[in-house]
Amino acid sequence: MDRKSYVERLKEEVRSLCEKRRAVILAHNYQSPEVQDVADYVGDSLELAKKAVTVDADVIVFAGVSFMAETVAILNEDKVILHPVREAGCPLADFLNIETIRKFKEKYPRAPLVVYVNSYAEAKMYADYIVTSASALRLISKLDDETVLFGPDKNLAAYVAKKSDKKVIPVPPHSYCYVHECLITRYHIEKARDERSTAKLMVHPEVSPSNQEMADYIGSTSQMLKAIDKSDENIFLLGTEEALSYRARNLYPDKEIYPVNPRAICVDMKKINLLNMKESLERLKHKVIIKKKVRQKIKSILDKSLEMIK
Numbered sequence: 536m537d538r539k540s541y542v543e544r545l546k547e548e549v550r551s552l553c554e555k556r557r558a559v560i561l562a563h564n565y566q567s568p569e570v571q572d573v574a575d576y577v578g579d580s581l582e583l584a585k586k587a588v589t590v591d592a593d594v595i596v597f598a599g600v601s602f603m604a605e606t607v608a609i610l611n612e613d614k615v616i617l618h619p620v621r622e623a624g625c626p627l628a629d630f631l632n633i634e635t636i637r638k639f640k641e642k643y644p645r646a647p648l649v650v651y652v653n654s655y656a657e658a659k660m661y662a663d664y665i666v667t668s669a670s671a672l673r674l675i676s677k678l679d680d681e682t683v684l685f686g687p688d689k690n691l692a693a694y695v696a697k698k699s700d701k702k703v704i705p706v707p708p709h710s711y712c713y714v715h716e717c718l719i720t721r722y723h724i725e726k727a728r729d730e731r732s733t734a735k736l737m738v739h740p741e742v743s744p745s746n747q748e749m750a751d752y753i754g755s756t757s758q759m760l761k762a763i764d765k766s767d768e769n770i771f772l773l774g775t776e777e778a779l780s781y782r783a784r785n786l787y788p789d790k791e792i793y794p795v796n797p798r799a800i801c802v803d804m805k806k807i808n809l810l811n812m813k814e815s816l817e818r819l820k821h822k823v824i825i826k827k828k829v830r831q832k833i834k835s836i837l838d839k840s841l842e843m844i845k
C-alpha cells in the first residue's frame with residue numbers, strides 16, 4: 536500500500552481542521568505551491584482582503600505577510616483572523632515609519648500622502664489615500680494635486696511619476712522591496728532572455744526603473760495574470776517573486792510561464808508552511824487584533840480610496 540507523504544498528510548489535516556473550525560484559507564500569490572494547493576482562495580493582497588469580507592466562515596487563516604493579515608482584520612470585524620507566523624513581516628513596509636511621515640508632511644504640507652498597502656497600520660493611519668500596486672497609478676492620476684507624497688517604494692513612485700503628469704515624491708527616498716530591486720536585475724533579465732528568447736517579459740512596478748524599461752508589460756501580480764489570459768502569446772517570463780509562476784501555470788496550463796529568477800524568493804512569505812498553518816488552526820493562533828479606533832480610521836481611508844478608482 537502506498538504511504539502518504541508528510542506533505543499530503545499535513546494537507547489533509549489542515550483541511551479537516553478547516554471543516555472543524557468553519558475556517559477558510561486565503562493564500563497570497565507568493566506562497567509555496569503546497570500552501571497555494573491547500574488554500575480556498577489564492578490572490579493578491581486586495582483580492583484576498585475583498586474575498587475575506589464575502590466568504591462564509593468564522594475563521595480566516597491568512598497565508599501571507601503581516602501587513603496583509605492586518606488589512607484583512609481591518610475589513611473583517613466579525614471573523615477571527617489567524618496569522619500562523621507573526622514574524623512573517625515585510626522589509627519594504629518597515630521603511631515607512633511615523634517619524635519619516637511627519638518629516639515629509641512638514642516639508643510638503645499641501646501634498647496628499649498616498650500610502651502603499653505594503654505598510655503597517657501605524658503608517659496607514661496618516662494616509663490620505665491607500666493604494667495597491669494595481670491601483671496606484673489610477674488613483675494618483677485622478678488627484679487634483681500636482682505633487683504627491685508616496686510611500687513606501689521608490690520604484691513604484693517612479694513608475695507612477697513616469698506614467699502620470701504628477702510629481703511623486705518617494706517616502707522615504709530609499710525604500711524598496713529587496714525581492715524586486717535586488718533579485719530581478721538586468722543580470723537576471725538578460726540571463727532569462729538568453730534561455731527563452733521568444734518569451735514576453737512582464738515585470739512588477741517594484742523593480743527598478745531601468746529594468747522596467749526592458750519589459751514588454753509592467754503590472755501588479757493580478758494585472759500580469761489578466762494580461763497572460765488576454766494575450767495570444769504562449770511563453771512568458773515573470774519578473775516578480777518566483778511563486779507567481781506556479782499560480783499562473785495552474786490558471787493557464789496551456790501556456791509556458793517561468794520566473795525571471797527562480798531564486799527571487801520572499802523569505803517572509805515562505806515562513807508560512809503547512810505545519811504552522813495546522814498549529815494555527817489547532818490552537819487558534821495568532822489572532823490578529825486591531826484596535827477599534829485604528830480599524831475605523833483605516834477602513835474609512837480604504838473606502839474613500841476604493842471609491843476614487845471605481
Ligand code: SF4
Pocket residue numbers: 565600624625626627628653712713714715776801802803804
Ligand atoms: S515580496 Fe517584497 S513587498 Fe512583498 S512581502 Fe516580500 S519583501 Fe514585502
